[in-house]
Amino acid sequence: MHKIQKPYLLFLGDANREYGAKTAQGVLHWVPDQCVGQFRLPGCEIDLGIADMDFEEAYAAGGRTVLLGVANRGGVLPDHWVPHLIKAVKAGFDVAAGLHVRLNDLTCLKAAADKQGRTLHDVRHWSGGPMPLGTGRKRSGHRALIVGTDCAVGKKFTALAVHQALVEKGVDATFRPTGQTGALISGYGCALDTIPGDFISGVAEALSPDNDPDHWDVIEGQATVLHPTFAAVTIGLVHGSQPDAMIVSHDLGRTEMRGLPGRVLPTLLDTIDAHERAARVNNPKARCVAISVNTSAVDEDAAQTALAEIEQMTGLPSTDPIRFGADILAKAILDTMEPHNE
C-alpha cells in the first residue's frame, strides 16, 4: 500500500486544454492545505489558481511530493517532462502519479530517485510486497462502503463528504480510497482496478485493517456488482471491505449505463438487493442505509421532489451531498450501530 508524504507540489507541465486536470483539481479541492503550489512550464494552458513555484521554492515551503496532476488521453507521460521530474527528485521530492505508465519504469528517473533515496509512487499499481489473499475474517472497527447504480455516479465525492461529516461530528473516521485520485487525496492506498482478480478482496481487506471498536472507515466504491464490465472489481471490494453499512450512489440524470449505449441502468431496489446479498457473504448484518443522489440534472425543487420519491420507494434517507450536505448520510451510518438497529 502506498504511503505518500504530503504536502504536494502539483505538477502541470506544459499541459494544454486537451489534458484532463481532474486529479490536480480533486486533490486541491479536498486537501487544499496540503498543496503548496503548482509547477508549470512555459505554454501551460491550465491554471489551478494557486502560487506558481519552482522545486526549490516548493521544498522550502514544505512540499515533499511532486504530484503529476494532469493526464492526456492514454495516460502517457511526455518525454520532455522527465528531466523536470529528475530535477524534482534531486531537489528532495518524491514523485507520485496515477498514470497507467509507471514512473518506476522510466530508467533515468528511477536511477535518480534511487540515488537520492526518494520514492516514486505509481498509485495505479500495487506496492508493498506480495499481494494478500482475502480470508473473510471479521475485523474490528466499523466500515461504510459507498456502492452505486453505475460507474462515475459520485461515489468518491460521497465517500469524502461523508468522511468529512463524520469527522465534524467528532467521530474517529478514515477515508479509504480505491482509485488513483482518492489515493492521491488521502496519501494512502492503491487503485483496485489493476489488481489481478485473485487478489482484489485481499487488497480490499488490507485497505481497511483492524481498528478501534468505535472507528469508522469510509471506503470509496467502484462500479456496481450489476455492471457487465467491472463487477469483478466491485464484488472483490464488497467482500473485502465487509461493510456494516452501505450508501448507494445514483445519478438522477442517467438512464443508460455509462459507455454502454442501450443498457438500462439498474434500478435502485435491484442495486440495494444485489449489494446486500454480496456483502452478506462476509457480514450477515450488512445493509444499505442511505441513498446519495446526484441531482445536478434538475433544479432544486425538482431535486427535493425526486429525493422524497426515492425515500418513499427505498425506505432509506436520501440526499444530494453536493446540494444539501452529507449530514443525513453520516447520521444513517451512525444509526446502524444504535442497539435497536443491530
Added chain:
Amino acid sequence: MHKIQKPYLLFLGDANREYGAKTAQGVLHWVPDQCVGQFRLPGCEIDLGIADMDFEEAYAAGGRTVLLGVANRGGVLPDHWVPHLIKAVKAGFDVAAGLHVRLNDLTCLKAAADKQGRTLHDVRHWSGGPMPLGTGRKRSGHRALIVGTDCAVGKKFTALAVHQALVEKGVDATFRPTGQTGALISGYGCALDTIPGDFISGVAEALSPDNDPDHWDVIEGQATVLHPTFAAVTIGLVHGSQPDAMIVSHDLGRTEMRGLPGRVLPTLLDTIDAHERAARVNNPKARCVAISVNTSAVDEDAAQTALAEIEQMTGLPSTDPIRFGADILAKAILDTMEPHNE
C-alpha cells in the same frame, strides 16, 4: 489468447516426488494422443508411463511444443532446466508453461526462441495485444458454464466430461478452459486468475466468441461467487460467459471451504440462487440445469442415495460424472434449448 501447437513432449526435468505433476497428468489423461512422450533428466522421480524421448526423437515423432508439466511449491523454474529448454527451442519446439514465473522473462531462453522464430507460451499470463473490456453484448451460439460450491470441487473435470459427452452425442461443442491446466489440455485459452479486475469479463467474453447457432461452448468454471477470496474472478467469468445453462459442481465430502477453516460451505440452493442472479445480469434466461457431484467420499450405494436427495432438494438432475458418466449432465444442457423450456 494463446494458441498452442500440439502434440506435446511432456517435460519432467529431474523433478522429485515433492513436485506436483498435476498438469502433465491432466494433459496426458485428457489428450493422450497429443502427448508423444516424456522428457526426463537423470534423477527424475516421476514417471508418466509413456515413452522417454530426447528432443530430436520427439520432434521426429511429430512433437511441436515442450510442455512444462511439473511444478514445485512457488511455481519457480530451476535454473539448470533452462539450458535444456534452450536445446528444445533449437530443436524446433515451442515451449508452454502454466507457472507464475514467465518463460518470456528468461532472457537467454527468450533470445533463443526469438532467433529460432519459436513461441514461449506463458498460459497463466495474457497474450495477444490489449486486454478487452466486457460489453455484455449478446453473442450467437450457446454456452454452458460450470459453477460450484467451492474451489477444487471438480469443475474442470465436469467441463471436460460434459464436452466429451456432447461430442459423442454428435453435438458441435468446444471445451473452453479458464485455468492453466485446461488451457494446456485444449491448446487454447488463458488462465483468468491473473487478469486485472477491470478486464476479467472482457477476457471471458473473448474466450467464447460468436459461434454457429447450434454450437455449444462448455466453459470451465472458477471458484464461486460466494467465495470470500476468489469471487471477483468468478463473477467476471459468469458475466463474460453469458451462459444459457450452468452446472453446479459440488464435493459431497466437503463441509468447510477449502483453505478457510471454520468457513461453512455454501448450500447448493444458495449457490444456485447466487449464480443465477449473477448470470441474469447479461442473460435473463440463464439457469442452473444440473448438479455434478464428487461422491468419492462414500461408497456407491451411499452415492446413489445422496444423489437422489440432491435431486429431490434442488429439483435438478444430479450425477457423479467420474462414477456414472456425464450423459445426464449433457442431456440437461441440451434440454435447455427445447422449445418448451425456452
